[in-house]
Amino acid sequence: LEVALSKRRTERLLSIVVLLLSSRRYLTAEQIRAAVSGYPEEQEAFKRMFERDKEELRDLGIPLETGRASQFDDDLGYRISRQDYELPEIHLEPDEAAVLGIASRVWQSAELAGAAAGAALKLRAASREGDGDGTASPPPGIQPRLTTQEPAFGPLWEAVRDRRPVTFDYLASGRSEVTKRTLEPWGVVNRRGRWYVAGHDRTRNAPRVFRLSRITGPVKLAGPPGSVKVPEGADIRELVKGWDRPLARNHTATLRVRADAGFALHRWGRAAPDAANPGWDRIAIDYSDPEWYARYLASFGPDVIVLDPPELREAVIRQLKGALT
Amino acid sequence: VSAQQRMVTSAERLRRLLALVPYVATRRVVGLAETAATFGMTERELIDDLNLAWCVELRAPEPYCPIDLSYEDGQISISQAESIARPLRLAADEASALLVALRMLAEAASFGQHEDGDAVARLIAKIEGAAGAAGAASSQLTIQIDHPNARGMAATLSGALSAGKRVHLRHYGWRRDEATERDVDPMRLLVVEGRTYLEGWCRRAEGVRLFRLDRVLSVDVLDVPAAVPETAEPVDVDAGLFTASPSDLLAELELAPAARWVAEDYPCESVTELADGRLRIGLRTPDTTWVRRLALRLGEDARVVSPAALADEVREAAAAALAQYE
Numbered sequence: 001l002e003v004a005l006s007k008r009r010t011e012r013l014l015s016i017v018v019l020l021l022s023s024r025r026y027l028t029a030e031q032i033r034a035a036v037s038g039y040p041e042e043q044e045a046f047k048r049m050f051e052r053d054k055e056e057l058r059d060l061g062i063p064l065e066t067g068r069a070s071q072f073d074d075d076l077g078y079r080i081s082r083q084d085y086e087l088p089e090i091h092l093e094p095d096e097a098a099v100l101g102i103a104s105r106v107w108q109s110a111e112l113a114g115a116a117a118g119a120a121l122k123l124r125a126a127s128r129e130g131d132g133d134g135t136a137s138p139p140p141g142i143q144p145r146l147t148t149q150e151p152a153f154g155p156l157w158e159a160v161r162d163r164r165p166v167t168f169d170y171l172a173s174g175r176s177e178v179t180k181r182t183l184e185p186w187g188v189v190n191r192r193g194r195w196y197v198a199g200h201d202r203t204r205n206a207p208r209v210f211r212l213s214r215i216t217g218p219v220k221l222a223g224p225p226g227s228v229k230v231p232e233g234a235d236i237r238e239l240v241k242g243w244d245r246p247l248a249r250n251h252t253a254t255l256r257v258r259a260d261a262g263f264a265l266h267r268w269g270r271a272a273p274d275a276a277n278p279g280w281d282r283i284a285i286d287y288s289d290p291e292w293y294a295r296y297l298a299s300f301g302p303d304v305i306v307l308d309p310p311e312l313r314e315a316v317i318r319q320l321k322g323a324l325t
Numbered sequence: 326v327s328a329q330q331r332m333v334t335s336a337e338r339l340r341r342l343l344a345l346v347p348y349v350a351t352r353r354v355v356g357l358a359e360t361a362a363t364f365g366m367t368e369r370e371l372i373d374d375l376n377l378a379w380c381v382e383l384r385a386p387e388p389y390c391p392i393d394l395s396y397e398d399g400q401i402s403i404s405q406a407e408s409i410a411r412p413l414r415l416a417a418d419e420a421s422a423l424l425v426a427l428r429m430l431a432e433a434a435s436f437g438q439h440e441d442g443d444a445v446a447r448l449i450a451k452i453e454g455a456a457g458a459a460g461a462a463s464s465q466l467t468i469q470i471d472h473p474n475a476r477g478m479a480a481t482l483s484g485a486l487s488a489g490k491r492v493h494l495r496h497y498g499w500r501r502d503e504a505t506e507r508d509v510d511p512m513r514l515l516v517v518e519g520r521t522y523l524e525g526w527c528r529r530a531e532g533v534r535l536f537r538l539d540r541v542l543s544v545d546v547l548d549v550p551a552a553v554p555e556t557a558e559p560v561d562v563d564a565g566l567f568t569a570s571p572s573d574l575l576a577e578l579e580l581a582p583a584a585r586w587v588a589e590d591y592p593c594e595s596v597t598e599l600a601d602g603r604l605r606i607g608l609r610t611p612d613t614t615w616v617r618r619l620a621l622r623l624g625e626d627a628r629v630v631s632p633a634a635l636a637d638e639v640r641e642a643a644a645a646a647l648a649q650y651e
Contacts, residue, residue, distance in 0.1 A: 007377060009335040014342055014409075015381050018391045021408030035385040056336050060343075061416035086411040090455045095444040099430065103448075106426035112418065116426055117365075118340060119419035122412040123452070124363065125348035142433040142479070144516035145562055146426070146468065161417055161462040173586060177602070187465040193519030213589050230465075237467055263502050267542070299622035300502075301642035305649050317650055322625030323643040 012038040013053060017062060021085060026067045026077025054078075092127040100124070102143060109148035111157060148195060150212035153188070155219040156197050160185045163228040165202070168219045170210055178216055183208070184228040187236035191244060198239040199228075207234075209243040247288035253297075254308040255283045261303035282307075294319050338374070341366075343413050346378055346392065350406040357399045375401065420456035421463035424449065429468040433516050470519050478538040479514060481546065482523050486511045491549040492525075495542040500615040504542060509534070510551035517562050524560060526553045533557050573609040576616045577630040580604040584626040587619070605630065617642060 015036040020027065029050055033039045039046050057064055063084040069077030092100065104120035107113040148154075152168065159166045166185060169178045185199040194211060201208035256274055257265050259281050265271075269285030287293040294315030297304055306313040333341070345364060349355055361371045378392045393405040415423075431445045453460050485492050491510050498505055509525040512533070516522075520537055527534040575594065580587055582602035595607040608616060613635050620629050620639040629636035 006333075006335045006338070010338045010342070011377055011381060013335065013339045014378065015383060017339075017343070018381060018408055019383055022391070031385070035383045037382065037384060056339075060336060060340055061413060061419075063414075082408070085413060087414050088455045088457075090451055092451070093444070093447070096448045096451070099427070099444045099448050103423055103426040103430055103445075106429060107422055112422035112425075115416070115418040116422035118344075119415050119423040119452075121341075121344045121348075121364065122415060122419070123455070125344045125351060125412040128351045142430070142483070142514045142516055142521070144426075144429050144433045144470070145518075146429065147518065157466065160465045161421065171585075171602075187467065189466075190468045190519060192469065193517075211589075236465070237469060241469075261502070263497065263504055267497075267504075295622045295624065298624060298643075298646070299618040301618075301621055302645035302649060304646075313650070317647065319624040320621070320643045320647050323621050323623075324640055324647070325625065325628075 008038050012036055013057060016053065016057065017080065020064070020078055020080040021082060023079055026065075026069045026079050028069045028075045028077045031069075032078065087122055087126050090123060090126050092123065097124070097127075106144050107146050109146070109153065111148065111154045112146075146190065148212075150195055150215070152197075152212045152215040152219050153195060155221070156185060156188055156212070159219070159221060159228075160188055160197070162225040163230070164221050164225055165223040165228055166219050167222045168215045169217045171214050171216050173211075173214065179203070181208075181210070182222060183210070186228075186230045186234050186239075189236055189240045191240050196240045196243070198236045200231075207239060209240050249286035249288045251288070251290065251293075251309070251312075252284055252286050253293070253306060253312055255285065255297070256280050256305040256307055257283050257300075258303045262300055265300070265304065290315055298323070338377075342374055342378055343409060345371075345374055346403065346406050346409050347412045349394065349401050349403045350410040354400055354402045357396060357401055360401060372396065415452075415456045415459050417459045417462050420452065420460040421466060424452060424456070424460055424463040425466050425468060427452070428463075429470070429516070432468070432470055433521070468519075470516055470521065478523075478541050478544055479521055481544050482511060482538075483514060485546045485551075486514065488546070489551050491547045491551045493545040493547055494523075494536060495544075496536055497540040497542055499540065500610075500612055502614075502618070505529070508547070509536070510553045512553055512557065512559060515562060526551075526557050533560060535560060570609075570611070573611045574613060574632065576608045576610065576613055576632065576635055578606050578608070578616075578620065578623075579628045579630055580606060580623070581626040584623050587623070587627070591619075613638075 016032060019032065019035050033046060033050070039049060054064060063080060065079050065081060066076050067079070069075045100120050100123060104116050107116045156166065165182060167180060167182045170181050171178050180203070182202040183197065183199045184202065185197050187198055189196045189198060195213070196209050196211055198207070198209045200206070255265065255269070256277065257271070257280065259273070259279055262283075265283050265285060266281065269283040271281045271283045274280040274282045290312055294312055297306060297312075297316050298319040306316050341364060345360070348360065348363070357368055357371065361368045364371065366374075375394060375396055379390070379394055381392055382388065382390050391405070391407040392403070392409075394401065394403040396402075427445055427449050431449065434445055482492065491508055494507050494509055496505050496507065497503075507527050507529040509523070509527050511523060511525045513524050514521065515524055515535070520539070522535045522537055523541070524533065524535050526532070578587070579599070580603060585602070585604055588596050588604055588606050591608060593606045594609045597605040599605055610616060616629075616635060617638050620627055621642060629639055
């Protein structure tokens with residue numbers, strides 16, 4: 001029964017689309033009811049059903065226009081302008097059709113995977129020549145995949161697309177307390193596999209970048225569509241890059257490293273055998289942040305001894321003592 | 326209704342029909358099987374959809390059937406599709422999802438110096454033109470895969486892939502902090518979670534392995550044809566890159582708030598919130614060397630809960646290291 005109902009509804013919606021596309025005039029609800037089968041006799045039930053149908057058509061992106069049905073009365077009518085409805089002429093070459101197939105499979109997230117596949121179908125529907133059969137194996141090349149596991153992605157993308165501010169709770173790196181933020185989002189960025197949102201943080205009154213995985217709880221829309229103005233020249237890629245930028249390596253450490261261990265230190269440092277200690281090398285290596293680097297060096301355990309500078313040596317000793325408890 | 330028939334909502338079905346009718350109309354005659362494959366449906370479902378379209382009847386002012394089609398001998402033809410012979414315009418989400426994917430593909434293709442690059446650029450221009458304003462929001466969703474050291478590798482490997490040659494890799498294994506040498510028969514190049522990987526049949530491990538290109542130290546293309554066994558299954562990257570085996574060891578760590586990043590950067594089997602922003606994570610791994618290194622790196626911000634032997638190893642390594650400073 002459910003299947004039959006759903007089928008009748010699809011039939012009705014399809015009929016409305018065909019009817020309104022073929023008509024130059026605005027057709028009233030009554031005229032639509034007369035032409036399309038499946039509406040109930042009872043007036044209130046009809047009105048409710050018609051409202052729902054209109055909503056569903058608009059959700060699908062069908063440009064349903066309203067206007068006065070005739071010069072002589074004020075009844076509202078509906079029509080669909082062909083020009084607004086139809087995908088413009090497009091022709092795909094065979095190699096373009098193959099690329100389209102790969103691109104339509106890039107998204108793995110529920111939010112945009114369906115959208116990409118839907119777009120690809122419309123394009124294939126519009127273009128005849130040069131179209132492969134869609135089952136041909138993709139050409140050798142790189143196959144990218146995009147996943148969005150963060151629940152914040154969907155609502156943030158919607159907010160960015162529709163230019164609406166949002167609020168959310170955020171747990172900044174290294175903090176134990178959540179803060180409530182209100183953001184005018186300018187864009188969503190994936191950098192090296194991590195998702196970020198950049199925009200104007202109303203709470204801090206400055207541009208800020210947030211990592212999606214650190215947003216806790218729901219993202220709520222906090223203003224009408226179009227109410228976010230992205231400033232001219234705002235470069236969201238650069239904002240995120242700056243937030244994630246590696247620091248300059250302006251310190252140099254001298255280490256004693258077991259010759260058969262610490263592969264990464266040997267490769268990226270300047271190594272020479274340690275004459276006084278057989279089986280050990282002396283390595284000079286550049287680093288940026290002493291705290292961070294001390295942690296990294298501690299991970300080598302007894303395979304690495306820091307000789308210089310003293311601050312780094314002390315930091316590694318502190319780090320190792322921390323691991324003792 | 327067959328048991329396998331998936332439930333689609335009336336909206337989804339309408340969306341499909343509004344692409345299906347133009348798909349057939351553009352081609353005039355098209356194979357039933359081919360069309361079903363393109364739309365990801367069974368032939369039975371396709372015939373149901375065709376029947377539905379054919380049954381559409383407008384009763385007023387004059388009764389008529391706007392869509393006339395037929396299917397026989399595995400072929401579909403549409404003689405009349407009226408006003409829905411062209412597909413609907415792209416919606417904002419559709420245009421953006423596709424354009425973002427294509428721009429990512431363009432960036433990835435530039436790594437491999439692949440001839441796809443040109444087709445990608447042409448397709449982007451065509452879609453931008455066809456989408457119009459609907460594509461505008463796509464510029465607010467950007468993807469960066471920037472691994473300068475991966476670029477040269479990708480070019481070499483994509484050459485080996487097209488030529489069907491075996492490669493010799495020197496690869497840095499971060500888990501054990503060591504370099505390994507292996508012969509690999511390339512299967513494909515992938516970009517997953519922003520990183521570029523070579524998937525191939527590793528002759529040393531006798532299995533399918535993924536090699537992250539920024540950890541490949543050197544690559545030589547051998548003058549030997551690649552021989553990927555018939556049984557080699559590509560990694561299901563959509564299920565996650567690191568699929569642990571149940572026989573692996575489970576290591577549990579308790580993390581202070583300062584070490585919460587570990588739960589984001591490492592594939593955890595379980596993550597439990599504790600009081601005061603602390604976390605307990607479970608890591609499943611065949612080799613605990615890297616977990617010991619991680620624990621040493623985290624120092625007082627982490628504690629190995631289990632196994633007890635691993636906790637001992639961490640303490641012993643720290644004590645041995647400290648002894649060298651005395």
